[in-house]
Amino acid sequence: MNALQRSAFDGAGLAGRPVYELRGVAKSYARRSIHALDRVDLTLTEGSFSSVIGPSGCGKSTLLKIMAGVLPPTEGSVYLEGTPVTGTRRDIGMMFQQATLFPWRTTLENIVLPIEIRDGKKAARAMHDEARALLDLVGLKGFDSVRPNELSGGMAQRAAICRMLITKPAVLLLDEPFSALDELSRDFMNMELQRICMERNATAFLVTHSIPEAVILSDTVYVMSPRPGNFVEAINIDLPRPRTLDMMTDPKFGEYVRRIRARLDKGAFL
Numbered sequence: 001m002n003a004l005q006r007s008a009f010d011g012a013g014l015a016g017r018p019v020y021e022l023r024g025v026a027k028s029y030a031r032r033s034i035h036a037l038d039r040v041d042l043t044l045t046e047g048s049f050s051s052v053i054g055p056s057g058c059g060k061s062t063l064l065k066i067m068a069g070v071l072p073p074t075e076g077s078v079y080l081e082g083t084p085v086t087g088t089r090r091d092i093g094m095m096f097q098q099a100t101l102f103p104w105r106t107t108l109e110n111i112v113l114p115i116e117i118r119d120g121k122k123a124a125r126a127m128h129d130e131a132r133a134l135l136d137l138v139g140l141k142g143f144d145s146v147r148p149n150e151l152s153g154g155m156a157q158r159a160a161i162c163r164m165l166i167t168k169p170a171v172l173l174l175d176e177p178f179s180a181l182d183e184l185s186r187d188f189m190n191m192e193l194q195r196i197c198m199e200r201n202a203t204a205f206l207v208t209h210s211i212p213e214a215v216i217l218s219d220t221v222y223v224m225s226p227r228p229g230n231f232v233e234a235i236n237i238d239l240p241r242p243r244t245l246d247m248m249t250d251p252k253f254g255e256y257v258r259r260i261r262a263r264l265d266k267g268a269f270l
């Protein structure tokens with residue numbers, strides 16, 4: 001990729017303050033001699049929602065783990081709010097496919113757990129009002145003393161959103177958070193996620209296998225090549241916000257889906 005093409009992935013032409021920056025991030029897994037990522041450049045601007053989509057095994061989860069600071073890159077650097085990411089940080093929020101709530105804790109106790117781990121029980125108790133406000137934000141008002149086994153899958157993921165937001169992260173890293181839900185719940189939760197991100201001006205980065213999900217949620221969709229993964233196309237999604245599920249029938253939406261599908265069908269090669 002030449003310098004001009006590379007610059008096209010720098011914030012994908014979106015205006016805004018850079019929050020997250022990856023410069024030449026590469027990853028090889030030495031033990032199996034696997035070259036997973038190849039010098040990825042990425043800038044996420046404040047309040048933007050970006051997605052990455054790519055073939056299985058292309059390095060999406062590896063990229064997310066590096067961004068989260070749980071895996072060191074072999075080459076390159078990662079900056080969040082201008083400081084290097086060299087390990088896990090309190091200003092990075094993460095959400096996975098499974099909500100992984102502790103069954104013996106109430107919803108409220110699960111939500112304040114990151115604070116309890118970080119600052120102790122007293123600090124966690126001081127966050128109960130904040131946790132209740134978050135429950136309100138995600139539509140779970142009054143569910144504070146309920147145990148996880150009384151929550152549906154969608155409700156558990158709402159609680160996981162609260163747990164992610166309680167530390168006031170600068171960026172949200174989302175690894176297919178709703179893929180274990182049925183299609184209707186997933187669509188609904190995606191719209192809820194959009195609402196929450198818009199209300200909090202959150203900067204979000206989503207890994208997904210669903211092209212429609214990437215298009216309906218994102219300002220920019222990054223298409224990744226097969227391993228070693230790198231971005232082969234950054235597509236700005238020019239649909240108004242808030243997005244609605246009706247927009248999925250818009251010809252423009254269909255055009256974005258077709259364009260991404262064609263890129264992936266070609267093997268997303270450079």
Ligand SMILES: Nc1ncnc2c1ncn2[C@@H]1O[C@H](COP(=O)(O)OP(=O)(O)OP(=O)(O)O)[C@@H](O)[C@H]1O
Pocket residue numbers: 029031032034036054055056057058059060061062063227
């Ligand atoms: N800890 C590890 N040790 C060795 N190889 C690994 C490790 N983790 C991932 N890999 C390899 O790195 C490559 C990228 O894996 P990764 O999980 O990042 O891909 P992915 O795009 O998220 O895949 P999928 O879409 O199937 O979830 C794969 O070939 C995988 O086998």
